[in-house]
Amino acid sequence: DQQVKQNSPSLSVQEGRISILNCDYTNSMFDYFLWYKKYPAEGPTFLISISSIKDKNEDGRFTVFLNKSAKHLSLHIVPSQPGDSAVYFCAATTTGTASKLTFGTGTRLQVTL
Amino acid sequence: KAGVTQTPRYLIKTRGQQVTLSCSPISGHRSVSWYQQTPGQGLQFLFEYFSETQRNKGNFPGRFSGRQFSNSRSEMNVSTLELGDSALYLCASSRGYTDTQYFGPGTRLTVL
Secondary structure, three states: OOOEEOOOOEEEEEOOOOEEEEEEEOOOOOOEEEEEEEOOOOOOEEEEEEEOOOOEEEEOOEEEEEEOOOOEEEEEEOOOOHHHOEEEEEEEEOOOOOOOOEEOOOEEEEEEO | OOOOEEEOOEEEEOOOOOEEEEEEOOOOOOEEEEEEEEOOOEEEEEEEEEOOEEEEEOOOOOOEEEEEOOOOOEEEEEOOOOHHHOEEEEEEEEOOOOOOOEEOOOEEEEEO
């Protein structure tokens, strides 16, 4: 049972444009969400997180939006840069057990020149 | 501040053998979690240790075990290796078990 889903395995975006990566979850107990970026042969790198008490969180070029009623979150990268090309994982957890993350299957982002 | 380190980075074993992987968390971090990444199953939670105690465990067979030492370093052990255990094993540390986790580079285990 996939509790966190990233339905787009890949996404290609031109440099300078907006990248939007989507994530859906089914477990209503999840109340803390994170995005990680992963390059081949490296561990995931933490990007940004959001608590369920918020619907938006920004950090530089990265913004995460949370729609609790739809159980949907998205990561916006503006503007996209070639160095952003990587696999992006959405992860979810419950407050108090933040060390047990449930990950989505990942979306491979390719930023082209 | 140094990041999470994992040793070894690469390992080749044969079926039936056992293996021990090591993880050194970021200084000051007391929680260590382990994950398995495979092409078919993605990133899956194995277990988490905090102050030398296992707090959470994922849905893996008993062949997978771990421990944490008083300096927060952690080891995971897989006994009686199977071909399906071939994976990237990732360790993540956090200050406490409610804090953001930071991952190490992983150990790539190949079982022949």
